[in-house]
Amino acid sequence: NAGVMQNPRHLVRRRGQEARLRCSPMKGHSHVYWYRQLPEEGLKFMVYLQKENIIDESGMPKERFSAEFPKEGPSILRIQQVVRGDSAAYFCASSPMGSTDTQYFGPGTRLTVL
Amino acid sequence: AQRVTQPEKLLSVFKGAPVELKCNYSYSGSPELFWYVQYSRQRLQLLLRHISRESIKGFTADLNKGETSFHLKKPFAQEEDSAMYYCALSSPTGRRALTFGSGTRLQVQP
Numbered sequence: 001n002a003g004v005m006q007n008p009r010h011l012v013r014r015r016g017q018e019a020r021l022r023c024s025p026m027k028g029h030s031h032v033y034w035y036r037q038l039p040e041e042g043l044k045f046m047v048y049l050q051k052e053n054i055i056d057e058s059g060m061p062k063e064r065f066s067a068e069f070p071k072e073g074p075s076i077l078r079i080q081q082v083v084r085g086d087s088a089a090y091f092c093a094s095s096p097m098g099s100t101d102t103q104y105f106g107p108g109t110r111l112t113v114l
Numbered sequence: 115a116q117r118v119t120q121p122e123k124l125l126s127v128f129k130g131a132p133v134e135l136k137c138n139y140s141y142s143g144s145p146e147l148f149w150y151v152q153y154s155r156q157r158l159q160l161l162l163r164h165i166s167r168e169s170i171k172g173f174t175a176d177l178n179k180g181e182t183s184f185h186l187k188k189p190f191a192q193e194e195d196s197a198m199y200y201c202a203l204s205s206p207t208g209r210r211a212l213t214f215g216s217g218t219r220l221q222v223q224p
Contacts, residue, residue, distance in 0.1 A: 003157070033211060033212075042118070042120075042214035042216040042217055043158075043212070044214070045211040045212065048210070056211060091158065093212075095210075102160050103210075104160075105157050105158040105159070106157060107157045108157070
């Protein structure tokens with residue numbers, strides 16, 4: 001089991017462009033969490049998804065950010081019209097059942113907005 | 115609102131010295147508490163969780179509900195313990211998203 005995969009590992013965008021971050025959970029895991037880490041801060045929860053469903057998006061900014069976890073393929077975190085303040089490390093975690101299981105983290109995607 | 119506070123950004127000790135990484139939390143109810151560790155160039159991984167009461171790599175942590183603390187301790191630090199340590203909590207029911215502290219970097223010097 002290769003663990004949680006995230007790509008790209010590094011992403012550079014200019015202001016106003018779109019950023020797409022992908023997360024492939026561990027095999028057999030159907031629950032995905034996205035977290036954002038700003039410099040010198042801890043990880044902050046953004047969104048929790050199961051296959052084809054958003055369970056909790058209370059940590060997601062209301063505008064420009066969206067997430068999906070389709071039946072087939074990776075989970076995608078999409079940031080439209082990026083701004084400098086979106087520069088951060090974005091981590092994905094997965095768990096098999098969600099409610100009581102340990103979350104396993106990916107290596108993260110470092111987004112830099114120029 | 116739930117919050118996790120790790121007051122020390124950096125903790126530097128010598129090999130063989132005791133280590134205590136502090137973690138305080140605020141939560142209305144009984145949360146589940148975790149310690150995660152990130153070694154250099156590696157991904158974040160679970161070190162221990164309070165409900166399992168395990169000792170992992172010589173580390174232990176006791177939940178003190180009266181002081182709302184979950185400090186991480188090890189009696190004799192090793193150089194390979196040098197890493198970033200994050201305390202986190204989650205609701206025991208519901209969505210299970212983790213609330214993290216800002217982390218403490220532990221440096222163990224030879």
